[in-house]
Amino acid sequence: MNFNSKMKDIKNYEAGKPIELVVREFGIEPKDIIKLASNENPNGCSKKVQDGVSKIISKMALYPDDSMIALKSALSKRFDVGVSNVIIGSGSDQVIEFLIHAKANSESKILMNSITFAMYEIYAKHVGAEILRTSSQEHDLDEFYKIYKEEKPSIIFLCTPNNPTGDAIEATKLFEFLKKIDSDTLVVVDGAYMEYALVKDSSKEVKPKDLVEEFDNVIYLGTFSKAYGLGGMRVGYGVADAKIIKELYKLRPPFNITTLSLEAATIALGDEEFVNKSVVNNFNEMKRYEEFAKEQKIDIINSYTNFVTLCLNPNQISSVIADLLLKKGMIVRDLSSYGMNAIRVTVGTQEQNSRFFELASEIL
Amino acid sequence: MNFNSKMKDIKNYEAGKPIELVVREFGIEPKDIIKLASNENPNGCSKKVQDGVSKIISKMALYPDDSMIALKSALSKRFDVGVSNVIIGSGSDQVIEFLIHAKANSESKILMNSITFAMYEIYAKHVGAEILRTSSQEHDLDEFYKIYKEEKPSIIFLCTPNNPTGDAIEATKLFEFLKKIDSDTLVVVDGAYMEYALVKDSSKEVKPKDLVEEFDNVIYLGTFSKAYGLGGMRVGYGVADAKIIKELYKLRPPFNITTLSLEAATIALGDEEFVNKSVVNNFNEMKRYEEFAKEQKIDIINSYTNFVTLCLNPNQISSVIADLLLKKGMIVRDLSSYGMNAIRVTVGTQEQNSRFFELASEIL
Numbered sequence: 001m002n003f004n005s006k007m008k009d010i011k012n013y014e015a016g017k018p019i020e021l022v023v024r025e026f027g028i029e030p031k032d033i034i035k036l037a038s039n040e041n042p043n044g045c046s047k048k049v050q051d052g053v054s055k056i057i058s059k060m061a062l063y064p065d066d067s068m069i070a071l072k073s074a075l076s077k078r079f080d081v082g083v084s085n086v087i088i089g090s091g092s093d094q095v096i097e098f099l100i101h102a103k104a105n106s107e108s109k110i111l112m113n114s115i116t117f118a119m120y121e122i123y124a125k126h127v128g129a130e131i132l133r134t135s136s137q138e139h140d141l142d143e144f145y146k147i148y149k150e151e152k153p154s155i156i157f158l159c160t161p162n163n164p165t166g167d168a169i170e171a172t173k174l175f176e177f178l179k180k181i182d183s184d185t186l187v188v189v190d191g192a193y194m195e196y197a198l199v200k201d202s203s204k205e206v207k208p209k210d211l212v213e214e215f216d217n218v219i220y221l222g223t224f225s226k227a228y229g230l231g232g233m234r235v236g237y238g239v240a241d242a243k244i245i246k247e248l249y250k251l252r253p254p255f256n257i258t259t260l261s262l263e264a265a266t267i268a269l270g271d272e273e274f275v276n277k278s279v280v281n282n283f284n285e286m287k288r289y290e291e292f293a294k295e296q297k298i299d300i301i302n303s304y305t306n307f308v309t310l311c312l313n314p315n316q317i318s319s320v321i322a323d324l325l326l327k328k329g330m331i332v333r334d335l336s337s338y339g340m341n342a343i344r345v346t347v348g349t350q351e352q353n354s355r356f357f358e359l360a361s362e363i364l
Numbered sequence: 365m366n367f368n369s370k371m372k373d374i375k376n377y378e379a380g381k382p383i384e385l386v387v388r389e390f391g392i393e394p395k396d397i398i399k400l401a402s403n404e405n406p407n408g409c410s411k412k413v414q415d416g417v418s419k420i421i422s423k424m425a426l427y428p429d430d431s432m433i434a435l436k437s438a439l440s441k442r443f444d445v446g447v448s449n450v451i452i453g454s455g456s457d458q459v460i461e462f463l464i465h466a467k468a469n470s471e472s473k474i475l476m477n478s479i480t481f482a483m484y485e486i487y488a489k490h491v492g493a494e495i496l497r498t499s500s501q502e503h504d505l506d507e508f509y510k511i512y513k514e515e516k517p518s519i520i521f522l523c524t525p526n527n528p529t530g531d532a533i534e535a536t537k538l539f540e541f542l543k544k545i546d547s548d549t550l551v552v553v554d555g556a557y558m559e560y561a562l563v564k565d566s567s568k569e570v571k572p573k574d575l576v577e578e579f580d581n582v583i584y585l586g587t588f589s590k591a592y593g594l595g596g597m598r599v600g601y602g603v604a605d606a607k608i609i610k611e612l613y614k615l616r617p618p619f620n621i622t623t624l625s626l627e628a629a630t631i632a633l634g635d636e637e638f639v640n641k642s643v644v645n646n647f648n649e650m651k652r653y654e655e656f657a658k659e660q661k662i663d664i665i666n667s668y669t670n671f672v673t674l675c676l677n678p679n680q681i682s683s684v685i686a687d688l689l690l691k692k693g694m695i696v697r698d699l700s701s702y703g704m705n706a707i708r709v710t711v712g713t714q715e716q717n718s719r720f721f722e723l724a725s726e727i728l
Contacts, residue, residue, distance in 0.1 A: 001467075001547060001548055001550065001580065001581050001607070001608065002548055003466050003467055003611050004465075004466060004467065004468070004469050007466055007611060007614060010614040010615070011614070012610060012613060012614055018429045018430075018431050018433060038426075038427050040425050040426055040427060041425045043425075044422055044423075044424075044425045045422070045424045045425045049424065050421050050422060050424070053421055053424070054418060054421055057414050057417055057418055057421075058408055058409070058414060059408075059596060060408075060409045060413065060414070060417070060593070060594055060595075060596045060597050060628060061404050061405045061407075061408045061409045061593040061594060061595055061596060062402075062404050062595060062596050063402050063404060063589075063595045063596055064596055065382045065384075066382075067382050069382060069385075090454060090617075090620070091617075091619065093617050093618075093619075094617070097617065101368075101490065102367050102368060102371055103365075103367055103368065104368070105368055119617070122617075126465065126615060183365060184365055184366055186365065216365065217365055225427075229424070229425040230424055230425060231424075231425055231426060231427045231623075232423060232424045232425060232426050232427055232428055232622055232623030232624065233424050233622050233623070233624070234619060234620075234621075234622050243365065244365065246376060247367050247371060249376060250371060250374040250375070250376055251374070251490060253454075253455075253457055253458070253461065253483070253486075254457075255455065255457075255598060256454070256598075257598075258596055258597050258598050258622055258624070258625055259596030259597070260596065260597070260622070260624055261622055264424060
């Protein structure tokens with residue numbers, strides 16, 4: 001059977017065995033496996049959320065309220081924007097999917113940072129768009145502007161703080177950049193880790209309200225997967241001018257998040273204490289990673305997120321190091337596929353991090 | 365901002381207020397509102413599923429196992445097919461989305477029944493494909509074949525049992541039809557309500573295994589939203605030749621179902637008792653609808669699903685009837701948008717159905 005020609009350019013994602021199963025093959029007990037690879041919240045999720053979801057567990061048979069009015073209202077209050085400025089996705093991933101399908105096609109160009117969140121490229125390939133990348137590791141907005149002027153991309157992705165490197169753009173510089181972009185280019189400001197960044201350094205904080213008030217071509221993305229501790233529930237959102245949201249809504253499938261996810265996210269938004277505690281714990285523990293890097297004489301990128309990126313020395317091959325850690329039950333992310341000799345480690349609990357330092361000291 | 369030209373042909377879905385809120389505006393207490401509009405399982409979901417999900421509620425922070433090996437293995441055992449013949453979607457809707465994006469584009473034609481599941485058309489419009497429909501209310505496979513020969517569609521959708529009418533295709537006739545279709549046309553056999561049909565009349569049963577063994581251009585769709593009582597958890601699946609599944613996998617976003625949904629569906633598949641009980645209850649209660657229709661001298665379509673379609677008499681306008689029921693707290697589906705003067709009513713619990721008969725008797 002023949003498929004669309006664009007399908008040839010999409011690589012097949014081979015979902016292998018769960019990594020926990022692989023580790024068990026090395027004779028390691030499940031209780032001894034530590035996963036610091038997916039930037040999940042090591043504090044789990046809010047007790048209030050768990051209690052709230054438990055109460056409606058018998059409602060799994062019922063479709064969610066497709067207007068999502070409770071969650072959209074809560075987000076609109078949180079960000080001081082209108083309900084018509086908000087769209088909910090199955091993770092912010094799905095909002096990325098909507099906006100690429102709405103704005104780009106096989107004639108389009110999409111501009112993104114040299115190293116950034118992998119889903120931008122994956123969805124861009126779904127529509128056969130051409131992918132343009134800057135050359136510098138951190139977001140260099142001058143380089144972005146230069147390429148923008150030359151190539152006129154349909155969409156520009158800015159990820160701040162950036163994944164998988166952890167660095168963040170100064171908010172004032174971001175706004176200066178946005179002012180220079182014409183209104184027919186859609187700019188995406190992906191703030192998946194913003195809850196961490198704004199606590200560490202308020203100069204990095206980008207407020208969705210400011211974007212919506214000033215620009216009709218910019219969308220802010222957020223997620224419940226990180227600071228809110230709901231990675232497994234798949235809830236993200238976009239905040240933008242109502243005209244953009246209305247277009248994206250055309251591509252939203254009905255019931256795109258589950259009944260339990262809707263409840264979980266709505267309650268999570270009301271438990272600021274949990275988020276604050278998660279962020280404070282995160283940066284306290286991150287200091288230990290900074291000390292560890294200093295001791296080991298390896299570079300660590302100044303991170304505004306819940307992970308650290310350890311840039312290894314030339315004699316330490318990241319894929320080898322990640323593999324050696326794996327064999328000891330410690331799962332981290334090797335960044336060699338991003339062209340970096342580095343590993344990305346989620347900042348875990350105190351105990352998990354201690355174990356990482358112990359194992360990594362033996363290996364590095 | 366300009367969007368893709370195809371977006372102009374996609375109607376905006378205005379998610380209004382939840383219908384329960386609308387009903388409350390008529391002064392009706394939440395406890396008195398009965399929703400028989402979405403074909404949810406009136407028995408809720410399996411107690412085993414509820415217990416199993418409750419046990420992992422603290423894991424909401426963790427991404428699901430993206431290999432989905434437990435659920436895929438369980439489905440492969442259930443249907444006696446390989447794991448490589450199975451793909452999981454966020455509802456079978458998402459598998460429909462994958463296959464339309466993989467196979468069709470703005471040059472394609474997609475053939476479906478005159479009256480059928482609305483998502484086929486919605487996703488077809490996302491790629492700008494031309495939609496072809498038969499003229500008869502029930503699936504007329506001779507007419508399907510005639511249009512297929514003339515128009516050479518890329519995809520043919522067959523929904524059996526069909527939604528929103530409830531009728532089903534004879535399995536032998538379906539296989540005769542499939543044998544006449546060339547291998548470059550993708551045929552979708554949507555069996556969302558098959559668990560009901562096969563109990564009522566085994567001649568309607570289409571087994572995924574038989575399709576996979578005989579055809580490399582046919583995909584079977586199933587869901588956990590109906591007989592398995594997990595409408596709110598968004599889990600569906602496709603079963604097909606491994607080559608088709610491999611292509612669809614290219615379009616599957618990572619983590620497309622939630623951690624709790626994965627657990628719920630896996631446990632649900634093991635609780636056959638719950639499904640059997642749901643189906644038996646359904647057809648017992650359906651007899652009461654058949655009697656009611658006879659008493660009221662209105663037509664009822666012989667249904668192989670968990671809903672009934674009541675074809676009203678010309679002096680009974682379906683939109684008016686549905687509205688009058690709504691004002692009394694009874695939510696059903698008016699089918700006038702499908703060009704039918706009919707209402708679709710989910711077969712509810714004994715008590716819910718009694719209330720429907722009571723209210724409908726007053727109105728009809």
